Amino acid sequence: MSITTLNPMTANAVRTPTTLTTPTTLTLAKSITAALRQSMADDPKVVLLGEDIGALGGVFRVTDGLLAEFGANRVIDTPLAESAIIGTAVGLAYRGYRPVCEIQFDGFIYPGFDQIVSQVAKLHYRTQGAVKMPITIRVPFGGGIGAAEHHSESPEAYFTHTSGLRVIAVSNPQDAYSMLRQAISSDDPVLYFEPKRRYHVKGEVSPVLGESMEKAVIITPGTDVTLVTYGPLVPTARDAALAAADEGVSVEVIDLRSLAPVDYATLEASVRKTGRLVITHEAVRSGGIGGEIVASITERCFNYLEAAPVRVTGWDIPYPAAKLESHHLPDLDRMLAGVDRVMGR
Amino acid sequence: MVDFPAEFVQLLTPDGVRTALADYDPWVADVTGEQLAAMYEDMIVVRRIDTEATALQRQGELGLWPPLLGQEAAQIGSARSLRSDDFVFSSYRENAVAYCRGVDYTDILRVWRGSAQSGWNPFEIGMASPAIIIGAQTLHATGWAMGAKFDGSDSVAITYFGDGATSEGDVNEAMVFAASFQVPVIFFCQNNQWAISEPVGLQAHRNIADRAPGFGIPSIRVDGNDVLAVMAATRIGLDRARNGGGPTFIEAVTYRMGPHTTADDPTKYRDVAELEAWRAKDPILRLQRLLDSMGLFTPELEAKTQAKADAVAAELRAGCIGMPDPAPLTVFDNVYATPHTTLDGQRAEYADYLASFDAADGSSS
Numbered sequence: 001m002s003i004t005t006l007n008p009m010t011a012n013a014v015r016t017p018t019t020l021t022t023p024t025t026l027t028l029a030k031s032i033t034a035a036l037r038q039s040m041a042d043d044p045k046v047v048l049l050g051e052d053i054g055a056l057g058g059v060f061r062v063t064d065g066l067l068a069e070f071g072a073n074r075v076i077d078t079p080l081a082e083s084a085i086i087g088t089a090v091g092l093a094y095r096g097y098r099p100v101c102e103i104q105f106d107g108f109i110y111p112g113f114d115q116i117v118s119q120v121a122k123l124h125y126r127t128q129g130a131v132k133m134p135i136t137i138r139v140p141f142g143g144g145i146g147a148a149e150h151h152s153e154s155p156e157a158y159f160t161h162t163s164g165l166r167v168i169a170v171s172n173p174q175d176a177y178s179m180l181r182q183a184i185s186s187d188d189p190v191l192y193f194e195p196k197r198r199y200h201v202k203g204e205v206s207p208v209l210g211e212s213m214e215k216a217v218i219i220t221p222g223t224d225v226t227l228v229t230y231g232p233l234v235p236t237a238r239d240a241a242l243a244a245a246d247e248g249v250s251v252e253v254i255d256l257r258s259l260a261p262v263d264y265a266t267l268e269a270s271v272r273k274t275g276r277l278v279i280t281h282e283a284v285r286s287g288g289i290g291g292e293i294v295a296s297i298t299e300r301c302f303n304y305l306e307a308a309p310v311r312v313t314g315w316d317i318p319y320p321a322a323k324l325e326s327h328h329l330p331d332l333d334r335m336l337a338g339v340d341r342v343m344g345r
Numbered sequence: 346m347v348d349f350p351a352e353f354v355q356l357l358t359p360d361g362v363r364t365a366l367a368d369y370d371p372w373v374a375d376v377t378g379e380q381l382a383a384m385y386e387d388m389i390v391v392r393r394i395d396t397e398a399t400a401l402q403r404q405g406e407l408g409l410w411p412p413l414l415g416q417e418a419a420q421i422g423s424a425r426s427l428r429s430d431d432f433v434f435s436s437y438r439e440n441a442v443a444y445c446r447g448v449d450y451t452d453i454l455r456v457w458r459g460s461a462q463s464g465w466n467p468f469e470i471g472m473a474s475p476a477i478i479i480g481a482q483t484l485h486a487t488g489w490a491m492g493a494k495f496d497g498s499d500s501v502a503i504t505y506f507g508d509g510a511t512s513e514g515d516v517n518e519a520m521v522f523a524a525s526f527q528v529p530v531i532f533f534c535q536n537n538q539w540a541i542s543e544p545v546g547l548q549a550h551r552n553i554a555d556r557a558p559g560f561g562i563p564s565i566r567v568d569g570n571d572v573l574a575v576m577a578a579t580r581i582g583l584d585r586a587r588n589g590g591g592p593t594f595i596e597a598v599t600y601r602m603g604p605h606t607t608a609d610d611p612t613k614y615r616d617v618a619e620l621e622a623w624r625a626k627d628p629i630l631r632l633q634r635l636l637d638s639m640g641l642f643t644p645e646l647e648a649k650t651q652a653k654a655d656a657v658a659a660e661l662r663a664g665c666i667g668m669p670d671p672a673p674l675t676v677f678d679n680v681y682a683t684p685h686t687t688l689d690g691q692r693a694e695y696a697d698y699l700a701s702f703d704a705a706d707g708s709s710s
Contacts, residue, residue: 047495073495076491078522079518079521079522079525081514081518081521081522083484083514083515083518084484084487084515084518084519084521084522086484087481087483087484087485087487087488087515087518087519088484088485088487088488088491088522089488090484090485090488091434091484091485091486091487091488091489091490091491091492091502092488092489092491092492093488094432094467094473094485094488094489094492095432095488095489095492095493095496096492097492111514114478114481114515115481115484115515118478118481119476119478119481119485122462123474124679124680124681124682125462125679125680126462126463126474127462127463127466127467127474127679128461128462128463128678128679129678129679129682130466130467130468131467131468131473131474132682163680163688164680164681166681166685186682186683187682187683188681188682188683214686260687261685261686261687261688262687263686264686264687265686
């Protein structure tokens with residue numbers, strides 16, 4: 001299947017009438033459902049594995065209805081064992097399947113970490129290209145929902161640090177649809193991070209594959225400061241740019257979309273224009289995506305920088321109790337403080 | 346109190362006497378004297394591969410070698426029971442299994458010479474790239490078997506692992522999944538008594554085979570140094586799997602007569618007397634005695650077998666020493682299946698760096 005075109009008038013669309021065929025207003029969660037449905041309709045080798053994804057439709061209802069449509073051999077409710085969810089996906093990939101694994105919450109991925117890092121990420125390299133690992137691992141991530149421990153984490157840097165994986169994070173319903181379709185079609189393993197606190201954000205979704213999932217996108221154009229973010233903080237950053245504009249500062253907001261690889265071409269072009277870089281993410285600062293981007297942009301654009309780049313991130317702490325999470329998560333005011341710093345104000 | 350009942354399925358005693366066992370005899374009733382002689386040859390050859398590879402390591406041609414000495418019957422008896430469309434998910438000691446799958450001999454050494462991270466294309470011989478992470482491959486076998494079941498195929502996955510691996514979460518998760526989905530997979534545990542320096546009693550307070558029924562998986566405890574008993578057990582598991590009966594667990598009781606790898610020193614942790622006791626139960630010797638009692642262990646067989654072993658060893662040695670070192674920039678190959686901007690940049694950076702030496706030398710290579 002081509003990843004650049006999508007024909008809504010397929011036999012599959014008839015067989016599964018709920019497939020998205022025209023631009024439709026959907027929540028971010030339902031746009032993921034629509035992408036799963038279309039990918040499953042297009043390719044019988046696409047199978048879903050996860051906990052509670054069958055009759056319940058997942059704890060966030062993302063797989064709602066898919067068991068009834070595609071049956072238990074393709075929507076596989078698994079026993080509660082994350083390493084086995086990933087490890088059996090490896091075996092399925094060996095047999096020509098294209099598994100999509102759902103990890104129920106960010107903080108539950110660690111029991112599957114070894115299979116992801118030692119097997120999924122390395123098998124193509126290990127076998128000199130003989131064995132492909134077209135596995136997509138969906139991970140609801142991030143905080144801001146007042147949850148118990150292990151339900152609000154941002155573990156993406158563990159995976160961007162792992163060669164052999166592609167890592168993407170979506171911020172809006174259209175990207176959630178288009179980028180998941182691309183991830184499932186990819187012959188490389190993809191970690192797909194879903195911003196759980198934005199699951200209910202609505203937007204119009206067209207059944208297109210759109211821009212490559214590896215391209216960063218300028219959400220708000222600007223000339224004074226480049227503000228880079230991804231996933232759940234994209235709407236916050238957009239609001240911060242509006243607020244900064246009121247104070248006479250023009251902020252260019254970039255949605256990274258792909259965390260590995262990073263689209264440095266887009267970032268470099270922006271920083272050469274603005275001369276100032278702020279990056280914001282929920283994940284802890286040390287060893288995070290922000291540090292990597294600051295280093296890489298400094299290497300590439302040192303002579304263009306007007307000020308030292310600034311990171312506005314979660315603190316280097318375990319995710320705190322719900323009553324304290326607002327003191328951990330970057331919000332609009334902390335982003336503006338970061339913009340002020342880089343502006344020397 | 347460690348409780349290890351000694352009972353296991355045995356069809357061939359250490360003295361080479363064929364014993365009757367009604368439930369198992371029918372599964373090997375078709376095995377001819379010629380086939381027994383062929384398995385004898387297999388075992389002699391793989392033991393010779395082991396000896397040659399150990400010598401190559403001592404001579405500095407290999408970085409490391411994990412010998413299978415003593416485990417020949419467990420590996421040959423099971424692997425010779427498989428069909429070409431079955432799929433093996435093994436650990437790193439299953440060189441005799443790879444031999445039976447038809448691997449190019451040199452490919453067995455590729456990893457241990459440090460030339461590559463795997464030796465062969467898994468799809469060419471129906472055997473996955475061996476897992477070094479202990480027990481990880483059992484989940485891959487279970488997933489493959491799930492796919493086989495979805496496909497309506499009667500192919501079977503078999504996964505090899507050791508007694509040490511049975512403590513790993515992955516092995517236990519694999520058994521949960523295999524039982525839950527009733528998929529065609531054989532869990533073939535070679536209990537060789539030692540996980541590097543740790544005795545099996547540290548991993549298990551009861552026979553390992555006893556665990557599987559708790560997962561809802563039928564198990565067989567078999568004399569792993571008895572090629573006929575191993576074959577019977579494997580055929581039972583294969584038959585069950587091909588007919589929709591789900592997984593089987595086999596504990597093949599054997600002994601790692603050599604070190605864990607060439608970097609190991611077993612004299613630091615185990616008694617020589619134990620090794621001598623197991624040497625008396627050698628898997629090759631007992632098959633030789635059986636063939637002898639059948640009048641089949643002839644000078645011709647011995648000569649033919651030795652000639653084959655010599656030829657394989659010579660091919661192995663020549664292939665090892667003649668193996669070219671990979672080109673520097675191949676370090677970047679196949680990290681991803683599709684182009685990757687960051688890595689492509691690093692490849693160019695390193696290529697420029699290497700080329701800078703040529704420029705400085707004024708050399709054109």
